[in-house]
Amino acid sequence: MIGKIVNFIGDSKNAGKLKKIGYVALVVTFISDFFVHREHAIYIWDKIPGWGAFYGFISCVLIIIISKFIGHQGGIMKKEDYYD
Amino acid sequence: MIDWVHPSILFILGACVIPFLRGKLQQIWLLTIPVLAVLSVYSMTQGSFWGVNFLDNQLLFGKVDKLSTVFAWVFSIMSCIGMVYALHVKDSGQHVSAYLYIAGSLGVTFAGDFFSLFIFWELMAFASAYLIFAKREKAATEAGYRYILVHIFGGVCLLGGIIIHSIQTQSIAVGPLPQDGSFAFYLILVGVILNAAVPPLHAWLTDAYPEGTVTGSVFMSAFTTKTAVYVLVRVFPGTELLVYMGTIMALYGVVYAVLENDCRRLLAYHIISQVGYMVAGVGIGTDMSLNGSVSHAFAHILYKGLLFMGAGSVIYMTGKRKLTELGGLYKTMPITLTLYMIGGFAISAFPLFSGFVTKSMVVSGAAHDHRPAVALLLTLASAGTFLHTGLKLPYYMFFGKDSGIRTKEPPLNMLIAMGMAAFLCIGIGVLPGPLYHLLPFPVHFEPYTGDHVTSALGILLFTGLGFFMLLKKLDPEPTISADTDWFYRKGSRVFMWFANKPLTIYENYLTNIYNTWFSRGVIKSSDYLGFVFDSKFIDGIVNGFARFFVGLSSELRRAHNGLIRGYAYCMLSATVVIIGYYLFKHVM
Numbered sequence: 001m002i003g004k005i006v007n008f009i010g011d012s013k014n015a016g017k018l019k020k021i022g023y024v025a026l027v028v029t030f031i032s033d034f035f036v037h038r039e040h041a042i043y044i045w046d047k048i049p050g051w052g053a054f055y056g057f058i059s060c061v062l063i064i065i066i067s068k069f070i071g072h073q074g075g076i077m078k079k080e081d082y083y084d
Numbered sequence: 085m086i087d088w089v090h091p092s093i094l095f096i097l098g099a100c101v102i103p104f105l106r107g108k109l110q111q112i113w114l115l116t117i118p119v120l121a122v123l124s125v126y127s128m129t130q131g132s133f134w135g136v137n138f139l140d141n142q143l144l145f146g147k148v149d150k151l152s153t154v155f156a157w158v159f160s161i162m163s164c165i166g167m168v169y170a171l172h173v174k175d176s177g178q179h180v181s182a183y184l185y186i187a188g189s190l191g192v193t194f195a196g197d198f199f200s201l202f203i204f205w206e207l208m209a210f211a212s213a214y215l216i217f218a219k220r221e222k223a224a225t226e227a228g229y230r231y232i233l234v235h236i237f238g239g240v241c242l243l244g245g246i247i248i249h250s251i252q253t254q255s256i257a258v259g260p261l262p263q264d265g266s267f268a269f270y271l272i273l274v275g276v277i278l279n280a281a282v283p284p285l286h287a288w289l290t291d292a293y294p295e296g297t298v299t300g301s302v303f304m305s306a307f308t309t310k311t312a313v314y315v316l317v318r319v320f321p322g323t324e325l326l327v328y329m330g331t332i333m334a335l336y337g338v339v340y341a342v343l344e345n346d347c348r349r350l351l352a353y354h355i356i357s358q359v360g361y362m363v364a365g366v367g368i369g370t371d372m373s374l375n376g377s378v379s380h381a382f383a384h385i386l387y388k389g390l391l392f393m394g395a396g397s398v399i400y401m402t403g404k405r406k407l408t409e410l411g412g413l414y415k416t417m418p419i420t421l422t423l424y425m426i427g428g429f430a431i432s433a434f435p436l437f438s439g440f441v442t443k444s445m446v447v448s449g450a451a452h453d454h455r456p457a458v459a460l461l462l463t464l465a466s467a468g469t470f471l472h473t474g475l476k477l478p479y480y481m482f483f484g485k486d487s488g489i490r491t492k493e494p495p496l497n498m499l500i501a502m503g504m505a506a507f508l509c510i511g512i513g514v515l516p517g518p519l520y521h522l523l524p525f526p527v528h529f530e531p532y533t534g535d536h537v538t539s540a541l542g543i544l545l546f547t548g549l550g551f552f553m554l555l556k557k558l559d560p561e562p563t564i565s566a567d568t569d570w571f572y573r574k575g576s577r578v579f580m581w582f583a584n585k586p587l588t589i590y591e592n593y594l595t596n597i598y599n600t601w602f603s604r605g606v607i608k609s610s611d612y613l614g615f616v617f618d619s620k621f622i623d624g625i626v627n628g629f630a631r632f633f634v635g636l637s638s639e640l641r642r643a644h645n646g647l648i649r650g651y652a653y654c655m656l657s658a659t660v661v662i663i664g665y666y667l668f669k670h671v672m
Contacts, residue, residue, distance in 0.1 A: 010414040029545050036533075038535045056544060057546040059464040076566050083574075
């Protein structure tokens with residue numbers, strides 16, 4: 001069973017189907033955030049529906065771009081034999 | 085009757101027996117002790133046990149309260165899982181060191197005084213170092229030496245702080261230190277946060293953990309940093325500095341994980357990131373955030389163990405550890421992939437997985453303590469966690485470009501161990517009640533509220549969207565990342581160059597001056613003095629004697645000239661003297 005699911009996900013023929021499932025999941029998550037009760041909200045952004053989705057996406061993009069910038073421009077990334 | 089059994093004693097005695105056992109018998113023994121340890125934790129009652137008077141100090145080996153018990157639970161459970169994972173290993177030395185390592189961490193957990201805490205602390209450092217050396221490769225040996233040197237430095241700071249503290253306060257009891265900013269306070273803090281891998285004292289972790297043996301790194305990922313978190317919760321609750329350090333840690337690990345190509349080093353950077361949450365929680369210091377730190381440490385040990393076991397399985401089966409060399413393993417290792425992903429979901433705090441019910445407590449603790457920036461940055465770091473351990477690593481390891489490697493699932497014991505950890509990751513996530521019940525403070529936190537679930541899912545799924553949109557940017561590169569270990573790796577070379585070049589030249593120059601002016605002068609003057617003494621004094625005496633006897637003997641020789649007349653004079657004069665003496669004595 002596990003093998004079948006994993007093979008389905010890994011097979012490049014199913015990429016289109018997986019993409020569709022992914023988009024549906026994103027839309028469902030985004031929309032469901034509008035319908036939940038927000039009694040635990042402390043800060044202003046906790047009250048904005050869809051904030052999590054927005055913040056998650058922005059975080060991801062920022063982390064990738066800033067890290068790669070630091071890595072390449074900041075001299076953090078070195079050749080593998082750097083310490084040899 | 086034995087009222088309390090120290091689980092460390094079980095492991096220490098158990099370790100003594102391991103070298104004498106072989107094969108199945110050894111395997112049974114390896115599993116028996118961890119199970120006994122779990123039972124001893126299960127049967128524990130709170131209180132103080134095993135107090136010993138030593139040099140006017142009260143050593144207390146068994147201080148049992150809720151905080152020590154919850155850590156003892158997870159350490160003993162993880163020792164079971166880790167031992168199942170390492171069951172196929174034939175190297176007794178590794179098993180012994182793993183046992184001593186676990187004994188050290190449990191000893192720290194129950195230590196009621198700073199001195200016994202320190203002893204177990206050092207036991208951990210030295211026992212764990214062997215798990216790196218045991219790989220028996222040049223890189224591992226070098227990393228092992230660096231590891232042990234850094235930990236000796238930390239241990240010295242800790243001991244120094246403990247001694248100053250005990251002199252100042254006349255107390256060695258483990259408890260919250262007064263936040264007076266004293267030298268002892270900061271020395272102990274440095275010693276502890278070094279083990280918690282707080283930047284810039286963290287590089288030993290990412291340097292050593294990827295170099296350890298496949299099974300050894302699983303133990304290492306579980307014990308050292310979490311024992312340090314325990315001590316932080318015990319000794320430094322509410323230390324403001326830790327809030328900032330923890331938040332920086334959480335982000336630091338995430339940034340480096342983007343750049344990392346070695347799979348276990350990537351996971352090691354995420355240990356730093358996750359321990360950042362715990363450190364920040366300790367710094368915030370409210371009941372909720374401390375509960376969050378403790379529960380997150382509990383969950384972290386299990387899911388990080390699972391992730392290290394997953395990555396270790398791939399290394400064990402393929403012999404490769406770089407993401408650039410791996411890919412397409414899903415076809416032959418689907419079970420490993422699935423179990424790894426459970427760990428990945430748990431660390432990323434997906435609903436129904438353990439991270440969701442623990443990490444969110446720290447973030448909520450920050451939010452309730454009016455620290456919006458900390459809460460936002462920690463949330464950002466959790467997006468990064470999913471990005472790396474949940475997406476990047478499994479994508480490039482199991483999917484992505486097919487590396488052509490075809491292998492099998494790892495041995496059954498490894499899969500069972502991963503299954504045990506995965507079961508607990510889901511179990512805690514679905515039913516957080518039992519874990520919450522173990523926590524040191526009463527829990528007033530409900531993880532499964534509608535807005536919490538949807539916002540968490542929103543963060544994670546849209547992180548996934550970002551990942552696939554920027555996939556090309558994330559392709560692993562065959563590089564290594566310079567970190568603060570640069571200072572002692574390159575720094576030692578600078579030191580050696582300094583010692584070999586300028587210092588040697590300077591030293592030679594000084595030696596020359598010494599030889600030319602000082603030594604030569606001393607030798608000459610002592611030669612002269614020796615000559616004078618010899619000829620005038622010693623020779624004077626010796627020659628004087630000689631001359632006297634030579635003179636005397638030549639005079640005597642002159643008397644023996646062989647003339648009868650001479651002898652007759654002698655005899656006559658002697659007769660005159662004898663008669664004269666006689667007359668003088670008796671007649672006069």
